[in-house]
Amino acid sequence: MKSDLKKLFLEFYEKEDLKKFEHHLLKYRIKTNYIPNNFENVLLTYPNSFENLQGLSKVVKNKKIKELFDTIHILPMFLSNSDGGFAASSYTKIDTQFGEWSSIHTIKKNYRIMIDGIFNHTSNEHPWFKKFLDNKKNYKNYYITYNSHFDYSLVVRPRTTPLFSSYTNKKVLTTFSEKQIDLNVGEVHVFFEFLKLFHIYSKKGISTLRLDAIAYIIKKSHSTCANLEETYNYTQLLIKSAKEINPNLTIVCEANFPDKENVSYVTKSKTDLIYQFSFPLLLIYSIHNQNFSYFLSWFKNLQEPKKSIFFLSNHDGFAFSGIKNLLQKSDLEKFLKTIKKNSININYRSNNLEKIPYEINTTLFSFMKQLDPNYYLEKYYLLFNILSMMEGKKLLYYLDLIGEENDVKTFTKTKENRDLHRKKYSLTSFQRKLDSSEIFKKIFNILNNMKKINLDTVKTKIAFENDLLIITKIGKKKTTLNISNISNKEVQIPKTRITLKPYEFVLLNEINS
Numbered sequence: 001m002k003s004d005l006k007k008l009f010l011e012f013y014e015k016e017d018l019k020k021f022e023h024h025l026l027k028y029r030i031k032t033n034y035i036p037n038n039f040e041n042v043l044l045t046y047p048n049s050f051e052n053l054q055g056l057s058k059v060v061k062n063k064k065i066k067e068l069f070d071t072i073h074i075l076p077m078f079l080s081n082s083d084g085g086f087a088a089s090s091y092t093k094i095d096t097q098f099g100e101w102s103s104i105h106t107i108k109k110n111y112r113i114m115i116d117g118i119f120n121h122t123s124n125e126h127p128w129f130k131k132f133l134d135n136k137k138n139y140k141n142y143y144i145t146y147n148s149h150f151d152y153s154l155v156v157r158p159r160t161t162p163l164f165s166s167y168t169n170k171k172v173l174t175t176f177s178e179k180q181i182d183l184n185v186g187e188v189h190v191f192f193e194f195l196k197l198f199h200i201y202s203k204k205g206i207s208t209l210r211l212d213a214i215a216y217i218i219k220k221s222h223s224t225c226a227n228l229e230e231t232y233n234y235t236q237l238l239i240k241s242a243k244e245i246n247p248n249l250t251i252v253c254e255a256n257f258p259d260k261e262n263v264s265y266v267t268k269s270k271t272d273l274i275y276q277f278s279f280p281l282l283l284i285y286s287i288h289n290q291n292f293s294y295f296l297s298w299f300k301n302l303q304e305p306k307k308s309i310f311f312l313s314n315h316d317g318f319a320f321s322g323i324k325n326l327l328q329k330s331d332l333e334k335f336l337k338t339i340k341k342n343s344i345n346i347n348y349r350s351n352n353l354e355k356i357p358y359e360i361n362t363t364l365f366s367f368m369k370q371l372d373p374n375y376y377l378e379k380y381y382l383l384f385n386i387l388s389m390m391e392g393k394k395l396l397y398y399l400d401l402i403g404e405e406n407d408v409k410t411f412t413k414t415k416e417n418r419d420l421h422r423k424k425y426s427l428t429s430f431q432r433k434l435d436s437s438e439i440f441k442k443i444f445n446i447l448n449n450m451k452k453i454n455l456d457t458v459k460t461k462i463a464f465e466n467d468l469l470i471i472t473k474i475g476k477k478k479t480t481l482n483i484s485n486i487s488n489k490e491v492q493i494p495k496t497r498i499t500l501k502p503y504e505f506v507l508l509n510e511i512n513s
Contacts, residue, residue, distance in 0.1 A: 001025070005244065008237040011230075013188045024192055028199035030246040039071040039112050039208070039250070041447070042395040044314060046084070047077035048424055049398050053099035055427040057106045062434060064444050071208065072107055073114040073395070075315055080123060082179045084315065084422065086116070086212065087123035091197050101204060114208035114252070115201065119194055119238070120217050121180040124167065128193075129181055133168055141187040146171040150221045157216065157226070158256070158349040158358050175216055175225075185217055185234065195241060202246040209242070211235065214265070215255040227261040232268035239270055252309065256316075258325045263303045273393065276308045278322025281360070283312075283386060285323065285335055287379055287503075288371050290486050292464035298326055299462050308392035312383050313400055315422060317347060317359030318367070342370040345417045361417035365403040375488060377403075378503035382484055384443050385505045388450035389471045389482050391460055396443075399423060402430075403439035449507065467491050468500075481508040 001022050009021055043065065050059050053074075059065065060072060076085025077098045094100060104113060122129055131139040146164050155163060157175045164171050165178040173182040183190055201209060218231040239251050252273040253265035259278055265271045278298060286295040324332060339346065339360060344367065349358035360367070364383070369376040380403060387394060399421060407423040425433075434440055461472040467487040473480040485491045485500035492499045498506060 002240075005237070005240050008233060008240065011233055012186065012237065013191065017188045020188075020192070024195045025241065025244050028195055028245045030199070030202045030248075032246065032248055040393055040451075041069045042071040042073050042114065042309065042393060043069040043398065044073045044075070044311075044395055045398040046075045046315070046422065046424070047095075047098040050425055050427045050430050052097065053077065053094070053103035053107075057103045058427060059430060059434070060107060060111060062431075064440070065434075066110060068444060068447055069111065069396075071112040071114055073208075073210065074104075076116055076118065079125075081125050082123065083177060084418070086118055087121070087177065087180045088118045089123045089125040090127075091118075092200055105205065108205045108207075112207040112250075113205060114210060114250075115206055116212045117194075117197065117201075117209045118212045119183065119185070120213040121174075121176060121182045124179050124181055126181075129167075133170065138189055141184055142190055144173040144182045144184045144219060146173070150219075152221075154222065154224050155226075156224045156349070158347075160348055160355055173219070176213070182216075182219070194238060195245065198242045198245045198249065202249060207248060208250040208252060210252045210254055211238070211271075212254050214253050215257060215261070227255065227257060227264070229268075232264055235265060235269035235271070256319050257321050259298075259301075259303070259322060262322075266304045266307050271307075273307055273309055274304065275395075276302075276305075276310050276322075276390075276392070277319045278326060279310050279390070280312050281318045281320065282323050282326060283383060284318070284367065284371075285327070287382060287486060288338075289335075290467070290488075292462075292469055292486065294323075294326055294331075296462055296464055305391040305460075308390075309395050310387055310390040310392050311395035311397070312387055313364040313367075313397045313421070314395070315397065315418070317361045317418060317421070319359050320357050338371070344370055345420060347417050361420050363404050363406055363421045363423075364397070364400050366406040366420075369405070375503055378501075380439070381442055381446065382486075382503045382505060384446045385482065385484060386469070386471070388447050389460065389473065394447070397421075401440050401443060402433045402437045466494075468493065479510045481510070482506075483508065 009018065045056060047053050050056055077094050078088055079090040079093050079095050080087050081089055107113060128139060128142050132142045152163060159176055161177055165174040174180055175182050185191060214235055215226045215231060218228050218234055219225045220228055220230060235253060242249050242251060250272045253269060253271040254275060255262050255265055256277050262274055262277060265274050282295055282298055286292045336357060345361040346357050347359045347361055348355040365380060368380050404423055406420040410419045458476060459474040463470045467485060468491060469484040469486050471482040482505060483493055484505035485503055488502045490499050490501055500506065
């Protein structure tokens with residue numbers, strides 16, 4: 001065993017468990033040749049976005065989908081009892097309403113498969129939790145119970161529900177909801193369970209694992225219990241162990257926090273990829289206000305772009321976590337007031353003292369439409385244009401492909417904000433929408449054009465002047481200029497005869513001497 005891995009293990013577990021750790025690594029190791037991480041574009045979807053996994057396997061056979069994407073991120077498909085699958089009642093049994101592993105095997109013939117590793121908690125129906133409640137041997141310490149000597153006053157989390165919930169005679173930590181019980185990762189048997197999962201997922205053909213809610217996995221008294229130094233170290237232990245089992249496994253850390261904390265999962269935890277949570281809302285703010293000063297400042301200080309996944313929306317919502325540290329307080333409050341004025345839904349989080357805006361809940365298309373009913377379609381395309389110019393990986397949410405609006409019908413029934421942007425389709429209805437959608441055709445052309453010209457890029461520059469956003473891709477053989485009009489009036493590009501309509505954009509190429 002490598003000395004750094006051994007050192008990490010001993011930071012959290014006892015020396016007498018070291019031999020078991022080595023045994024598990026050897027037992028679970030996958031025999032395979034190393035293949036470098038090579039994915040570029042990710043399609044994010046639920047297992048039942050198009051009825052079930054079999055429906056998904058048919059949607060991704062679409063010629064244009066195959067041309068655009070090389071990775072399919074399937075949101076939780078295993079047995080669960082809440083939170084859109086993120087309250088896992090099993091880590092390996094696919095819910096029968098979604099289908100079977102055979103559909104995953106069909107999809108992976110043409111795509112890399114990405115799934116979620118939900119290691120912060122299980123559902124209250126998970127077999128581990130039932131054995132924990134029954135005081136079964138080896139399961140007594142699988143979950144975190146209330147400790148009167150532990151100071152919980154500084155804990156931060158993305159929910160306003162009670163921090164603890166009672167089951168029989170036990171009061172357990174429930175960071176996310178009453179049905180999501182926090183695992184005690186200080187228990188070595190829980191860690192060994194994770195090793196087993198790395199093995200199972202690898203054998204099933206999973207090539208990328210997203211570590212969900214990883215920022216909250218370590219609990220420490222008198223702290224926020226989020227993004228601690230111990231958190232980064234434990235995450236590194238997980239990642240290095242996963243790589244020992246399967247060197248081909250790509251790890252993505254999901255830490256919905258400001259950039260400094262987020263980037264630390266690359267620099268400290270050695271993850272392969274992170275999400276750029278600041279990007280979507282900062283970009284929307286910049287376009288809406290016709291001012292890219294904040295965006296340019298953010299881009300100038302952007303760290304690890306090539307190890308980043310850039311996206312415009314996702315299943316959770318538009319996070320405030322990134323931009324709250326980038327915008328001046330007065331500008332952030334003004335933008336928040338605009339959002340509320342346009343009746344756009346917001347979820348809040350709790351820090352034990354107050355409710356704080358956490359995320360905006362709407363589809364991307366409805367968001368642009370509610371912010372500006374005049375130029376929403378032009379701005380919608382502009383978002384994808386700018387996304388296409390970022391250096392890292394690109395992720396697209398399935399609803400954004402066709403410009404879907406809020407699912408008000410479902411929201412009216414459930415009153416759950418996130419249901420606004422989690423609409424489900426019959427297979428035939430989505431295929432019909434995909435085939436007839438002018439929005440999808442436009443998005444396809446935008447992203448496909450960039451795939452052709454971006455291959456030899458060595459540097460990206462961004463400037464904003466006279467209502468024009470100029471993104472320059474400097475390559476070995478040619479330089480590409482992506483010029484966008486960020487205004488509601490026509491603007492002529494200097495030194496050319498080209499005039500751009502409101503929010504129109506154009507690509508110009510120069511051959512390098």
